[in-house]
Amino acid sequence: MKNIVLILLISLTSACTSAPKGKGKSKSEGSVKKGKLVNGRRFSRKKDNYKYFSFLSYILFNRAWVHSKVLNITLDAYKDCKVKYPKRKFLIMECSNKKGGKMWPHRTHQNGTSIDFGSPLLKNKQPFTRDHNYGLRHYAMKFDANGKLLRNPKIEIDFEMMAQHILALEIAARKRNMFVKKVLLKINLKNDLFKTKSGKLLKKKNIYFAKYLQPIVDNMHDDHYHIDFGFVKN
Numbered sequence: 001m002k003n004i005v006l007i008l009l010i011s012l013t014s015a016c017t018s019a020p021k022g023k024g025k026s027k028s029e030g031s032v033k034k035g036k037l038v039n040g041r042r043f044s045r046k047k048d049n050y051k052y053f054s055f056l057s058y059i060l061f062n063r064a065w066v067h068s069k070v071l072n073i074t075l076d077a078y079k080d081c082k083v084k085y086p087k088r089k090f091l092i093m094e095c096s097n098k099k100g101g102k103m104w105p106h107r108t109h110q111n112g113t114s115i116d117f118g119s120p121l122l123k124n125k126q127p128f129t130r131d132h133n134y135g136l137r138h139y140a141m142k143f144d145a146n147g148k149l150l151r152n153p154k155i156e157i158d159f160e161m162m163a164q165h166i167l168a169l170e171i172a173a174r175k176r177n178m179f180v181k182k183v184l185l186k187i188n189l190k191n192d193l194f195k196t197k198s199g200k201l202l203k204k205k206n207i208y209f210a211k212y213l214q215p216i217v218d219n220m221h222d223d224h225y226h227i228d229f230g231f232v233k234n
């Protein structure tokens with residue numbers, strides 16, 4: 001018991017440090033469906049305008065790991081968002097295990113190139129971030145086809161902000177010889193996204209959104225959007 005408390009205390013202390021963890025040259029092997037991660041980086045638990053959504057996922061399951069380039073792309077995009085929207089806060093959800101591999105219940109997330117991002121929300125048209133404290137329950141939030149939260153329609157997805165964020169990720173990725181390879185968003189929410197000002201730009205840039213998702217997968221992708229990053233082949 002003492003040991004467990006000690007481990008938790010050490011983890012807590014290291015989780016509070018602001019620098020990302022990990023060293024060496026990162027390597028994403030195999031695919032997001034069957035792969036592994038070598039020398040990944042772990043996001044800080046909380047910094048500037050973003051945080052990782054769950055203490056349990058971060059400390060106990062240790063799922064905040066990505067390829068170093070993916071980490072830097074994500075941080076660059078948040079910096080960009082901070083300049084444009086200094087008051088907005090963003091949410092990172094599950095990434096990969098420290099060494100990649102299977103990560104229940106996700107079918108992908110295996111090689112450090114996948115990230116789930118919490119959908120930016122509004123309440124009465126004002127930024128809303130109470131969901132940033134929901135922890136793992138965040139995945140259970142349910143929205144209707146217009147992006148309104150089922151149990152409280154005053155809370156809705158901010159599709160313009162979501163589009164801005166994906167654009168910022170794509171721009172940051174291209175600078176690092178990577179790109180936004182695939183976005184998973186609930187099929188009936190894609191129109192809401194594409195009809196925003198920045199959503200139209202997303203479409204123009206030809207960023208690939210999954211066209212069909214099995215119902216069980218589709219239903220998961222409303223409170224968050226999943227992104228796989230790809231490496232540009234020279």
Ligand SMILES: [Zn+2]
Nearest residue numbers: 106115116226
């Ligand atoms: Zn995912």
